[in-house]
Amino acid sequence: MDGIADMGGTQGWGPVPPPTPDEPVFAEDWQRKAFALAILSSRVASGGINTDAFRHALERLDRAAYLDDGYFGRWLNAGELMLTERSVLAPGAIEARARNLRGEHVEEPPIPTPDRPHYAPTAEGSLRSVEAAPAFGVGERVRAKDISPAGHTRLPGYVRGHVGVVELIQPAHVLPDTNAHFLGENPQHVYSVRFDSHELWGADAEPFTLTVEMYESYLEAAA
Template sequence: MDGIADMGGTQGWGRVHPPDREERVFAEDWQRKAFALAILSSRVACGGVNTDAFRHALERLDRAAYLDDGYFGRWLNGGELMLTEHSVLAPGAVEARARNLRGEDVEEPPVPEPDLPRYAPTAEGSLRSVATSPAFGVGERVRARNTSVPGHTRLPRYVRGHSGVVEIIQPAHVLPDTNAHFMGENPQYVYSVRFDSRELWGADAEPFTVTVDMYESYLETTA
């Protein structure tokens, strides 16, 4: 889906400032707790580890929840969304608890009956084996499909409909598009595809190349 998380290639976000090497991972103590709660929330809501489902939760946050609350606030918001969707938390439960902790007298919604997905990965990690041969070869010119799906995808919006060259064929990986929705792992080969900047952003773009890892179903042959 084309949500706030699909920011690659867009303009107007300002200069990228690399972090100081001495910068702490968690600048404030609450960030450490938010990180742990987000990881735990994701595992509880998914019935196990499903990074794709968690990413899908993040990309469905609104602009404020994704940007204004910062990186670790975003993770916390994503974990809360997953817990609410799978009825581990009642809608409004976190807000009600926070208001009560501030001294307000607010009735908290009752704890619902959880509706957890039946999820069982076939192996650890995301690497899988497939019986078929790769559909594309190294050096082959391919085009990223110009499609926008309503659910989760790792196909960046800025490469859709543009052509590049396959540089590397990687082993098959679990397909995020289906795994995020608990619809099966559907493993596919992954291709490192090199794009020219002028192909992506026009003739006036500064000349450089961008390499994007793309699942087989994201690609098609060029005419």
């Protein structure tokens, strides 16, 4: 799906400040807690570690939940979304608890019966083995498919329909598009594809090349 997270190549976000050598990992103490809660929430909701399901939750947040609450705020919002969808939390439970902590004395919704997926990864991490040979070779011209999947995908919007050159064949990985929905790992070959900036953004773009890691099902041979 084309969610708020797919902002690569878009304009108007302003400059990105460079990190400083002594920049802390967590600027405020609440960020440390939010990070831990988001990781724990993802595991509880997914029945195991599923980074793709967590990313899918992130991309389904609205603009305020994704941008206005900051980096660790969006992690916390995604964790809450996953827990609510899997009936680990009742809708409105977090807001009710927060109001009670402020002394407002509101009734909290009852705890539902969890509906977690039966998820069991076949191995640790995302690297997998694929018996079939790669469909594309180094130096081959390929086109990123011009598609807009309804569910999760790691195919960036700004490369869809554009032609690049395979620069490197990476080890096979679990396919996020199915893994995020608990529909199987479906491992595929991954390719480092080099795109010219003019191909992506037109003749007026600054000249440079961009390399994108792409799953085999995202690509087709270029004429």
